[in-house]
Amino acid sequence: MKIGGLEKLSLIDYPGNLSAIVFTTACNFRCHFCYNPMLVWPLEELGGIEYKNKGFSPILEEDLFLFLRSRVGKLDGVVITGGEPTMHSDLPKFIQKIRELGFKIKLDTNGTNPKMLREMINDNLIDYLAMDLKAPLDKYQSVVGVAVDCQKLLESVKIVVTSGLPHEFRTTVTPGLLELDDFFEMGKIIQGADAWYLQKFKSDTDLVDPKFQGKKAFSIQEMEKMAQIGSEFVKLCQLR
Template identity: 40%
Template sequence: MNIRGFLETSFLDWDGKVSSVVFVPGCNFACPFCSNWLLVHEADSLPEVSLEKIDNFLRQRQDFIDGVVITGGEPTIHPDLIDLVKHFKAMGLLVKLDTNGTNPAVLSKLLAPDSKLIDYIAMDIKAPLNEKYALAAGTKVDLAKIRESIQLIMSSGVDYEFRTTVIPNILGQTEIEEIAKTIAGAKKYALQQFVPNHSLVKAMQALDPHPKETLLSFVEIAKKHVPATIARGV
């Protein structure tokens, strides 16, 4: 597996868990607000991290690390993702997957009731499932696949969350409510504050995030449909 980043210890990437984070390169989206764009567009400039090095760390800290977060980029574009997940599960670790939801075929294998491969999945929902999605993702998006991934995750029995980075020039109250209606009854929905500093598109770096009070008011709106809605980064 091509791994281009490893964070040994994180208290932020999996709520309630101490995790190590594995970063895999490349993505089939080009979100203008992407802060991981180096990993997405210039991964070859980053040193490769060997699985052996990761394993050594995890073995040494197995009494402290609960699990591994596999993130990107978009992990599901890698054919050997399932092998990587199996590798960490065989070490007795919990596994969380971050995804943009574009590959329901891969998700269905990982979430199959008899596979027990994934312990937690976090899927981004970039925008309401209409023409705004392409704006937020920076590319054409097959919305049927996004819908299929949402349904798969909600019916899987695996613990999960959906999350939206609230980009101020694309997402407001109406859009957040529309997304919340699409995932009504979900186990958890996180509204993440937009951080302009490291955005892929320079123009995004000049955008002010929604004020904290506005974001918190969106949380209240979303709660009408997903009671377990939270704010992150405010």
């Protein structure tokens, strides 16, 4: 597994659990608002780019497992995020190795690999699922910056909602990309889901699309209106 970074302790990323966060490298989306550009491009393509927030240091898989073994009994779980973890064909094997140490697994995904998602759920490799819902389907491509197979996304949504596992969807609410009415269409897509979190857009950092740096985020009041619409479709819709 290509690991772009490790956060050794998080109290919030895996609801109700103390966790470590493993960041896999590379992503098949180019979301304009993404604040982890150093993870999005494969390391070998990054040459020359200097990011201000170099918070990530790549780590070898063997060193990660040394660390995890030292945390058995101290941490509850491991969050696997990216980048997009399901781009890596060895992800199921990697997760299996972590589970053998007794950790629960939360997986973050953009939903582009429903086949792997289904197989990992069937193989009992996942305890908590978090999927991004970037936009209504007709805006997806303009938000994620690449062509998208919407059927695959819908398939992943269905897998997540019917998985029987605790789950959440997340949307980064970015001005210029989303507007209030979009939340009706997005709500319909994930109808019946456990939770939908609306995340504030951060612009004071490196972004995948530098044109979005410095853009003003929606106000809390505007986001609360979006969450109100979201609440009509899912069990819980909150700002994060």
